[in-house]
Amino acid sequence: MDLAQDVQLEMFRAMLLSRRLDERAWVLHRQGKIAFHISGIGHEAAQVGAVFAIRRGYDWVSPYYRDLAILLAVGMTPAEFVMGMMGKRGDPTSGGRQMPSHWSLKRANVISHSAPVATQSPHATGIGLAIKLRGDDRVVLTTVGEGATSQGEWYEAVNFAAVLQVPVVFVVQNNMYAISETPDMQMAIKSVAEKACGLGVPGISVDGTDVFAVYRACQEAVDRARQGGGPSLIEARTYRMTPHSSDDDDRTYRSREEVEEHKKSDPVLVAKRQLEERAILTEKAYAEMDAQIKAEVEEAVRQAEQAPYPEAEEALHPVYAEEIRLAEASHA
């Protein structure tokens, strides 16, 4: 592994923070403190591997709703996340306008996305085009689920990116489900990566439970993009370890045995084993890290619970850019 030990540890910590925060969100939901949660559990390796391959805060990100680990890794604080969950004014994605996990983090170049799947893919292409027109050396990381690759929006985005040769890395987090539908109901091919050849971009499929495998694949794609080599498609194969969302009951379409089986390749455990084998992490150091993260998560929940809701009238603005200052003034 060519990655420095402290970077490997940092990646692991990013995965664990995302996991603990995500677990806490499920608890908040059961406690009736939040109305909705859509989880990234099982996706941490795919997300951390991808986001560590870009220059965080410098490169641009066009994410999708499961990307909690990506958002944390580019600097969203746990308290900000929980404020979003609770619809508090301090929600950095939308000031409480959007449902939870519909990301945006302007200060880290993470654009705002919506709920209709794959709508953010063409935006990544457009950002890539702007980067190319301006002669900048940034790249764009964009993500979707495998179900979303059935959308015309996704195909048009990748095709435009390929034709215009813009610096975009399209990462598909294939978690084997789109709510209840399995990949064979989405596509007549075995792997999402096969779609790449019809679009004229390099496409590879990696084990999305191995954070370092995802990192290597994304690093190569990011380097190529930054050097003017155009877009790439990366499929990270993983498993959605939770129901689709807090409104879903996955017992209606998949067996408990299947879910249990996949827990053996839980990406957090896989990474922990890798670091232990490489003598980078001890059980003791892990326990310390975990305790520290859990305390951080509790503090975030405490802060978010105390944070104010928006005033009802804030819903009036800002419909147009001219109103942005109005909206800010009403906060003050």
Added chain:
Amino acid sequence: MPEMTLIEAIRQGMDEELERDKDVFIIGEDVGKRGGVFRATMGLFEKYGPQRVIDSPLAELGIVGTGIGAALYGMRPICEIQFADFIYPAFNQIVNEAAKMCYRSNGDWTVPMTIRAPYGGGIGGGLYHSQSVEASFTHIPGLKVVVPSNPRDAKGLLKSAVRDPNPVLYFEPKKGYRLIKGEVPEGEYTVPIGPAQVSRPGKDLSVFAYGMMHYYTLQAAEKVAAEGIDAEVVDLRTLYPVDRETILASVRKTGKALIVHEDNLTGGYGAEVAATIAEWGFQDLDAPVRRLAAPDVPGVPFSHPMQDWFMPNPDKIAAAIRDLASF
């Protein structure tokens, strides 16, 4: 002041904006070497090159979605939709993305983007090269919708659209591209997005129109003037946000209102103007509000007799004016 056609004014507006601001670029189908199927971008590819005037794949949501992304990065894209009829593949990107971006991000992200699209019938284009699509967008907060009716406004509004920090839909009356001529001021000027304009003051009744129908309405107003009817004509120009003040001020003056558009009647833009007058101008009315619009059929038929039946024209408008004036 030099006289030019509508399409020349639009082209000059784009040319000057490309010249003024390096962040402005054009993207669309056949906009490069071909200069657009209507020649709106003629000569711009040669002048600014393939980086600024970009021939895109044949996919409208890709054009608009890519434009949105570029705008988020700070560019000022002008997206050309070849015919307004083909804007619907991009509907999701316009309505769910461009329109909602500022609001949903609480002002963190804005989409300074212009979408140009030729609209309207009377050119033998049949169902799919003739549509007036404005009403599908004048219901959407977050968008601005503009329809110029003359070369001066066309150039000035185009420049305002490019400089606007919001997504602006700019619908061009394609039948008027070469038919409508007019004087265009020399040098730099813009026409603000927002205000409607009284284009012909009158005292007997108010006629509200935009785009091609405004051009026809001015002709109709001249016809009835010879018969002693003094019609005030209001060019709405910006359909969204609505300029309620200008509409209501005109009705206050004349007491009668007719709205003309070539989009079909039901749920058309005229309904919003009529509702505005009913809600805030009721006491000023001396007659029911009238609408002259295309019939409620799915599109403009191709064959000439049917197309002519569909389209409002100066004679039909004059008849509607006479009818209302005599109420």
